[in-house]
Amino acid sequence: MTESATLKMAQKSREMRAAGKDIVDLSLGEPDQDPPAFAIEAAQQAIGENKWNKYPPVMGYMDLRAAISEKFKRDNGLHYAPEEVMVSTGAKQSIMNVIIALAGPGDEVVIPAPFWVSYAEQVRFTGATPVFVPSTLEEDYKPPIHRIAKAITPRTRVLLYSSPTNPSGSVLTQAELEELAAVVLKWPGLMVISDEIYEHIVFDGTHRSIGAIPGMLERTITVNGLSKAFALTGWRIGYIGAPKAVVQAANKVQGQFTSGANGIAQRVAKACVEADPALLHGLREVYLRRRDLVLEGLAHVPGWRCNKPQGAFYVLPDVSASLTGKLRTSADLALHLVEHAGVSLVDGDSFGAPNTVRLSYATSDALIAEATKRLAEAVAGLPKN
Ligand code: PMP
Ligand code: GLU
Numbered sequence: 001m002t003e004s005a006t007l008k009m010a011q012k013s014r015e016m017r018a019a020g021k022d023i024v025d026l027s028l029g030e031p032d033q034d035p036p037a038f039a040i041e042a043a044q045q046a047i048g049e050n051k052w053n054k055y056p057p058v059m060g061y062m063d064l065r066a067a068i069s070e071k072f073k074r075d076n077g078l079h080y081a082p083e084e085v086m087v088s089t090g091a092k093q094s095i096m097n098v099i100i101a102l103a104g105p106g107d108e109v110v111i112p113a114p115f116w117v118s119y120a121e122q123v124r125f126t127g128a129t130p131v132f133v134p135s136t137l138e139e140d141y142k143p144p145i146h147r148i149a150k151a152i153t154p155r156t157r158v159l160l161y162s163s164p165t166n167p168s169g170s171v172l173t174q175a176e177l178e179e180l181a182a183v184v185l186k187w188p189g190l191m192v193i194s195d196e197i198y199e200h201i202v203f204d205g206t207h208r209s210i211g212a213i214p215g216m217l218e219r220t221i222t223v224n225g226l227s228k229a230f231a232l233t234g235w236r237i238g239y240i241g242a243p244k245a246v247v248q249a250a251n252k253v254q255g256q257f258t259s260g261a262n263g264i265a266q267r268v269a270k271a272c273v274e275a276d277p278a279l280l281h282g283l284r285e286v287y288l289r290r291r292d293l294v295l296e297g298l299a300h301v302p303g304w305r306c307n308k309p310q311g312a313f314y315v316l317p318d319v320s321a322s323l324t325g326k327l328r329t330s331a332d333l334a335l336h337l338v339e340h341a342g343v344s345l346v347d348g349d350s351f352g353a354p355n356t357v358r359l360s361y362a363t364s365d366a367l368i369a370e371a372t373k374r375l376a377e378a379v380a381g382l383p384k385n
Contacts, residue, residue, distance in 0.1 A: 001121040005350030009334070013344040024371040026359045027344040029166060029314060031231035033286075038275065039230055039268050046267035056263045058255045059247065060087025060239070064270045071273040072241050075199070077212035078222055080241030086250055087269065089261045091197050091225035091238030093254070096122050098193055098221050098240060099158065101249035103128035107157040112143045113352030114316060116166040116195070120352070128157070132352050137307050137318050141168035141353070145179040152187060159184060162195035164202060167351040167358040168316045169291070169309020174208045181213040191246070192216070195223045197238075198312040200280045203288050207311075211241070218243050228312075229280055230272045235265040287313050287361070290368060294361040297372020301379050313362040316348060320355040325383045330357050341378035343371045 009027035016023050046052050059065065065085040072078040072085075088094040095118070103109055105127035111119050113132040123130040133151045135143040142165075152159070159180075163172040172180070184190055192210055199207040211220035225238030240250070254260060294315055298306050303321025319333055327333045331347035334357055338344045348356030361368055 001125050002350075004121070005117050005346050009338075009344055009346045012338065016338065016344075021342060023338065023342050023344055024363075024367050024374065025344045026361065026363065026367075026371055027346050029228075029312075029360045030233050030362060031228060031313075032363050033231050035231045036272075036275070036279065038271055039232060042268045042271035043235075043264055046264045052263040052267055054263070056260045056266060058260045059251050060085070060261060061263075061266050061270075064266050064273075067270050067273045068239050068241070072222065075277055076196070076207075076209040076222070078209055078241055079217060080222070081244075084244050084247055085239060085241050086247045086254070087237065087239045087261050087266060088254060089238070089258055090236040091195065091223050091227065092118055093258065094223050094225070094238040094240045094250075095119070095160075095193060095195065096125075097250040097253045097257075098223075098242065098246060099123055099128070099160075100126050100253045101246060102191055103157045106155065108153065108155045109158045109160055110148065110151045110156050111159075111352070112148055112161050114141055114165070114168050114348065114356070115160075115352050116162055117346075117350045119160050123160075131156070134352065137305060137316075137356075141165065141170045141307055141316065142172065142176070145176060145183060148180065149183040152183065152190065156187065156190055158191050158193055160193045160195075162197065164198040164207070164309075164311025166198065166312055167314045167346075167348070167353065168307055169312045169314050170307070171202055171204075171310040172208070173205070177208055177210045178213060181210055181216050184219055185215055190219070192220045193223060194220055197223065197225050197228050199224065200229045200277070200283050201287050201313060202311040203284065203291065204310055221246055226269055226272055229283070232268065232272070235262070235268055237261055237265050237269045239269070290361045290363075290365065291315070293365055293368045294359060294372065297369060298359075298375070300372065300376040302376070303379065313360055315359050315361065316351075316353060316356045317359070318356050319348075322379050322382055323355065327382070330355055333357060337375065337378055341374040343374050343378075
């Protein structure tokens with residue numbers, strides 16, 4: 001495996017800051033706001049109760065799994081029984097468990113590109129082959145479904161995507177999900193991993209789950225977690241709803257890797273999934289305003305072309321025009337920008353999107369304005385082609 005490009009860049013920014021450099025960090029996809037007060041109170045209460053200190057059940061506390069089962073019904077129209085729910089140490093581990101459970105050498109996993117960095121490496125770790133289906137900015141970074149269909153073969157075990165998508169902010173429409181479901185249903189045994197961790201950050205319309213389409217629940221592993229909706233990245237809780245056989249296989253994996261997720265964090269998770277989802281409606285407004293700010297700012301960066309994200313908190317400009325002289329790849333450019341402009345971004349190559357860089361705008365309006373100003377100046381100063 002290669003190192004996580006997102007975490008590597010975040011670490012570089014931390015180190016440069018510790019060395020006294022003035023860095024605006026748009027590398028890491030991490031909400032800047034505080035978690036809701038009720039989540040912190042739930043943690044304090046759980047510690048005070050002094051009864052959540054032992055090994056939890058590998059799959060998670062049963063009352064939490066039941067609460068997640070209700071959440072899936074309430075928010076997503078997904079009818080996973082509590083036995084079909086499993087809690088892990090972040091959505092990242094949830095996905096890893098499932099890929100280990102479903103794929104191995106000789107198998108293929110189809111991944112529409114651009115995709116979140118860890119998907120490709122997690123698939124490679126199992127010995128399976130990731131098969132990427134590329135797309136362009138003009139296609140809104142969503143490969144047409146017929147192109148995804150062409151990539152599926154008898155060796156394909158899993159189709160893996162996120163919507164809203166990290167790194168592009170693209171969102172699959174209900175019509176696209178239905179078209180995709182029709183393709184999946186033609187291949188018995190093909191499973192979908194639908195990563196819905198950005199479900200609450202959708203700017204137009206509402207988030208839809210592929211598992212809610214008739215016939216798809218048995219084929220779908222739905223992934224979610226606390227990191228984005230509740231700004232609880234550090235508590236490391238993710239979860240899945242999945243057919244029972246998949247949950248049982250993932251349970252074996254987790255039992256050998258971590259023994260289960262942190263007990264106190266699971267009590268926090270219960271409070272979060274039971275909270276009224278209306279509490280999260282404000283997220284949409286905050287990120288929509290920031291999306292518009294970042295797009296306005298990037299319009300002043302010479303040569304960069306932007307998509308218009310419909311969700312999540314990322315934008316993925318095409319930076320081909322800046323790849324000149326010694327700056328051959330988007331990784332070279334990202335390194336140049338952190339060192340010379342003090343703005344930290346992640347290169348698009350790691351997301352299967354060469355000639356792009358990813359900006360996370362989960363930060364303050366002031367920092368977005370400062371970062372885009374610095375980018376405009378630095379890029380204007382690059383040698384011309
Ligand atoms: N899926 C996507 C699409 C993500 O962007 C991330 C990054 N946080 C994750 C999963 C992993 O989240 P977690 O913090 O729950 O491991
Ligand atoms: N998912 C976030 C990102 O893409 C956090 C870092 C990570 O887990 O990769 O930046």
